Amino acid sequence: MPTPPHPLGPFPDDFTWGVATSSFQIEGAAFEDGKGASIWDTFCQVPGAVSDASNGLVACDHYHRLDSDLDLIAGLGVDAYRFSMSWPRVRPGGDGAWNEKGLDFYDRLVDGLLARGLRPYLTLNHWDLPEELQARGGWANRDTVHRFVEYACGIGRRLGDRVASITTHNEPWVIAMLGHDAGIFAPGIKDLPTAMQVSHHLLLSHGLALQALRAQGCPSQLGIVLNLSPMHPATDSPADIDRTRLEDGRLVRWYMDALFKGSYPADVLEFLGPAAPRIAEGDLAAIAAPLDFLGVNYYTRAVVSADGPWDVHRSGLELTDMDWEVYPEGLTELLVRLHRDYPVPPLYVTENGSAFKDQMVEGRVHDSRRTHYAASHIEAVAQALRQGVPMAGYMLWSLMDNFEWASGYEKRFGIVHVDYDTQQRTLKDSALWYRDFLCEQKTRRGSGLLMAAGA
Ligand code: FCB
Numbered sequence: 001m002p003t004p005p006h007p008l009g010p011f012p013d014d015f016t017w018g019v020a021t022s023s024f025q026i027e028g029a030a031f032e033d034g035k036g037a038s039i040w041d042t043f044c045q046v047p048g049a050v051s052d053a054s055n056g057l058v059a060c061d062h063y064h065r066l067d068s069d070l071d072l073i074a075g076l077g078v079d080a081y082r083f084s085m086s087w088p089r090v091r092p093g094g095d096g097a098w099n100e101k102g103l104d105f106y107d108r109l110v111d112g113l114l115a116r117g118l119r120p121y122l123t124l125n126h127w128d129l130p131e132e133l134q135a136r137g138g139w140a141n142r143d144t145v146h147r148f149v150e151y152a153c154g155i156g157r158r159l160g161d162r163v164a165s166i167t168t169h170n171e172p173w174v175i176a177m178l179g180h181d182a183g184i185f186a187p188g189i190k191d192l193p194t195a196m197q198v199s200h201h202l203l204l205s206h207g208l209a210l211q212a213l214r215a216q217g218c219p220s221q222l223g224i225v226l227n228l229s230p231m232h233p234a235t236d237s238p239a240d241i242d243r244t245r246l247e248d249g250r251l252v253r254w255y256m257d258a259l260f261k262g263s264y265p266a267d268v269l270e271f272l273g274p275a276a277p278r279i280a281e282g283d284l285a286a287i288a289a290p291l292d293f294l295g296v297n298y299y300t301r302a303v304v305s306a307d308g309p310w311d312v313h314r315s316g317l318e319l320t321d322m323d324w325e326v327y328p329e330g331l332t333e334l335l336v337r338l339h340r341d342y343p344v345p346p347l348y349v350t351e352n353g354s355a356f357k358d359q360m361v362e363g364r365v366h367d368s369r370r371t372h373y374a375a376s377h378i379e380a381v382a383q384a385l386r387q388g389v390p391m392a393g394y395m396l397w398s399l400m401d402n403f404e405w406a407s408g409y410e411k412r413f414g415i416v417h418v419d420y421d422t423q424q425r426t427l428k429d430s431a432l433w434y435r436d437f438l439c440e441q442k443t444r445r446g447s448g449l450l451m452a453a454g455a
Pocket of ligand 1: 170171397404413
């Protein structure tokens with residue numbers, strides 16, 4: 001496969017380039033230094049829940065390799081690192097006592113990033129809810145909303161002056177639907193009304209946390225991260241088109257309308273009937289608190305037919321190891337549509353990346369398909385910029401191979417290879433490409449500055 005086209009872009013000088021991870025997927029040290037159990041620690045013990053029967057006990061051992069991992073990130077030449085905080089590591093029971101050793105880990109993480117000239121992008125909830133809160137009903141219990149706001153405020157006080165941004169939740173759709181309707185992610189519940197109540201509580205806790213963080217003068221940029229995809233009908237039959245509109249409502253408009261219009265879409269409420277969530281007075285206004293940024297995680301489009309689940313196999317396009325279509329034009333389509341339909345703040349692609357079966361050959365991983373995936377999606381962001389979308393940044397998923405939820409360690413999304421026996425990290429060709437690409441971006445920025453200075 002030839003090297004991806006250069007140059008991609010152009011991108012604005014203040015565009016933020018990054019890599020992303022999440023706590024449960026990389027940290028390990030699941031029960032060290034006072035950390036409490038998360039719902040993913042529990043879910044991994046359910047027979048059959050994780051395809052390779054693995055867990056997060058060690059993962060990438062990032063907790064013990066913080067400094068060398070920070071060097072690794074800095075070596076890529078990124079501007080920013082998107083990571084998440086494990087709520088049960090810093091507050092084991094979800095409320096009650098804070099765990100100073102857990103907080104200290106994130107102090108060192110944030111300070112280590114700043115010392116290396118990198119901007120910390122913190123996510124408060126990337127799915128690892130304290131198990132003790134799940135025992136009290138988890139996200140289905142309205143009380144968890146208030147526990148989350150307390151957690152957000154505590155972290156805002158501790159780190160708000162040092163992190164560039166705070167994201168409340170990563171992908172509320174996934175937590176609600178895969179965790180509480182399909183039951184294939186923690187906590188493994190299969191009940192649509194519960195799932196919809198969870199989605200409402202996640203959004204409400206997001207809005208209330210933003211209000212509370214602002215009220216205490218938190219200086220970081222505040223936002224949320226959604227997983228969004230364009231939905232295409234499998235055929236032009238009226239049934240497929242209708243179903244596509246409904247699924248778009250459930251994935252995209254449910255969240256976007258709530259955040260930007262302060263309402264849930266009428267067609268989805270009608271479809272849900274008695275499964276619609278209970279909404280208290282003032283909830284929707286709280287959810288629509290202004291955002292400083294919106295993060296979009298994009299991997300693929302969805303192809304929808306009336307008679308089946310989302311189907312990605314029909315088109316004959318290249319598939320990743322997740323069986324997801326490689327469809328970069330869907331990212332441009334999505335970003336342009338968000339900008340057209342909603343008064344969006346600056347947008348980030350907060351996750352984008354691909355799993356492929358890698359082979360280590362003489363210490364190298366020639367993952368040209370992953371490089372092409374990244375390059376074509378970065379170009380799709382440039383296309384959106386050209387069409388006027390306020391794009392602020394792009395973060396590759398993921399810095400390194402890690403625990404891919406119900407797929408365990410079998411799916412590798414990293415641009416850095418992890419040998420799970422030795423914990424050795426090896427830059428794949430995609431990482432070398434990204435590093436070169438970012439170096440070019442910096443050179444271009446530098447020459448732009450020189451020209452502006454009349455040199
Ligand atoms: C997203 C998750 C992230 C990772 C990627 C592949 O849905 O946010 O943790 O698993 O998918």
